[in-house]
Amino acid sequence: MKKIILPEYNTNVIKALLSLKIIDTEIPEPKNNEVLIKVHAAPVNPSDIAFMSGTYNIVKELPAVPGFEGSGIVTEVGRGAEDLLGKKVCFFTQEKEDGSWSEMVCTNRDNIVVLDEKMDMDQAACFAINPFTARGLVDIALLHKQKCVIQNAAGGQVAAFIRMIAKDKGIEVINIVRKKETVEKLKSDGAKYVLCEKSPDFNKELKELASKLNSHLAFDAVAGKATGYLMNAMPKGSEVVVYGGLSNKPVSGVDPLGLIFYNKLISGFNLPEWHENVDPDYFEEASKDLQDKFVTGAYSTTINGSFRFSQIRQALRKYLKDMSAGKVLIKPD
Ligand SMILES: NC(=O)c1ccc[n+]([C@@H]2O[C@H](COP(=O)([O-])OP(=O)(O)OC[C@H]3O[C@@H](n4cnc5c(N)ncnc54)[C@H](OP(=O)(O)O)[C@@H]3O)[C@@H](O)[C@H]2O)c1
Structure with missing residues (x-):
């Protein structure tokens, strides 16, 4: 599988984005309570820009895969996550693991939201945060x-x-x-x-x-x-x-x-922290409420373009040029 890596942090965001590389790597195997997700899309958020410049509160060992959220399908599961096989999901990635700018992402089941079958997968890429x-x-x-x-x-x-x-x-x-x-x-x-x-x-x-x-x-x-x-x-x-x-x-x-x-x-x-502190039933209710609004089209994220991994630099430039125009999505080639 392919993933995008950041070799070093740079407070000059343009230099950071120019340093991004696409590499081939082994597909990870889900452990207990983990799922393997075939990624559909991942957005560029302000947290990604801060992460690449090394000024975010999450600092990973380098090289690291950027991206803190995305959407996809669960293709493999570890023990304790069997019920999630084949589900449409959105996910957020945590401090130590690879980010979402990757063809496949392995993460704990606690980091995913199972989606309504009718949810649009581009919209789902920006749903978790x-x-x-x-x-x-x-x-x-x-x-x-x-x-x-x-x-x-x-x-x-x-x-x-x-x-x-x-x-x-x-x-x-x-x-x-x-x-x-x-x-x-x-x-x-x-x-x-x-x-x-x-x-x-x-x-x-x-x-x-x-x-x-x-x-x-x-x-x-x-x-x-x-x-x-x-x-x-x-x-x-x-x-x-x-x-x-x-x-x-x-x-x-x-x-x-x-x-x-x-x-x-x-x-x-x-x-x-909010997620950790609210009652799980309340979170489920909020998630359902929000998904219903997305499915009817009442709520949506403005998306200003989709780019393949090979176009990552173009994607970031487009986002940085006009952040108020909406999110750009990154999709595996
Ligand atoms: N605390 C949390 O849990 C949490 C969760 C999600 C997001 N966030 C944060 O929420 C913020 C907004 O995220 P988003 O996804 O909504 O961003 P976004 O859709 O990418 O848009 C960013 C917006 O911020 C404006 N902006 C950028 N730099 C600015 C500055 N220095 N002064 C004033 N306005 C500026 C941009 O306006 P221009 O068009 O003028 O550039 C644009 O409208 C980010 O800081 C993000 O990290 C926090």
Whole structure:
């Protein structure tokens, strides 16, 4: 089988992507409770970019196979996973094992979601992470009885799922993007409130809107100065949940008075932890709920192209050029 390997980390992402190689290797054998998956497709996510540059929280021994999720069919099973043979699945890969940019992936049964037969396999490739992340974040809004949430990196796919789920739950969303063209795109897709970080009155506009819509909760995928502008714009008693670090910068610009005198809070969200902590029945229910929405077409990931292994460099360039245009998928040759 073939797999894509990263020989060394490089903070220059272009150099990292140029260093990727395709190699031939033995097909792994599933051990107890493991499944072997014939991969249909795997997306490129921001975590893959951070991983290749060596700045992600998962650092593997090199050479390593990138990719943290994908879709495929179970073709072989170890003892304890016999019920999964032949199933359509999506999966996420863990710290030590090879990633999903591979023709075949061997992983523990706990890392897969069994899919509805009607699920589209391209959509399934992006199902294991982003829709559940959005679900986990909107759950926080529901827990805090919020009627409006704020989010940045709003042109991305997690943000798109947050809008879809929030709409179903009757929650308004204030969207923040960094490019003017993304404001127009989101508005034409039906988003009601869209602000651009680059607007000269951005901080004032955000503060007024947060106050008018009584929004006390923000989802921050950017960190750096973004956490500061969110914290400072929101009313007393607000919380910013940081779930991404797209700026590659430490959280900054937070007015300490907000923390001391206005009862404001910064917290974090991590999907694997959420998955571990929710009741398995709740996870199953959430998975079914989300899959039903995918099968009817009510929810979907925007996919901006599919590329074969041999086109991996093109795939990454396309993704990096316009992340708000959607995911690119990588498929075995
Ligand atoms: N904590 C968790 O469990 C968890 C789970 C899933 C995802 N995440 C994180 O969630 C974030 C979004 O993921 P995604 O899959 O939705 O991404 P995506 O669909 O690939 O889109 C990324 C979006 O972020 C914007 N962006 C990139 N760099 C930015 C910056 N420095 N400042 C402001 N906006 C920026 C892009 O806008 P442009 O078009 O302007 O480039 C694009 O709209 C990532 O950080 C990812 O790692 C976290």
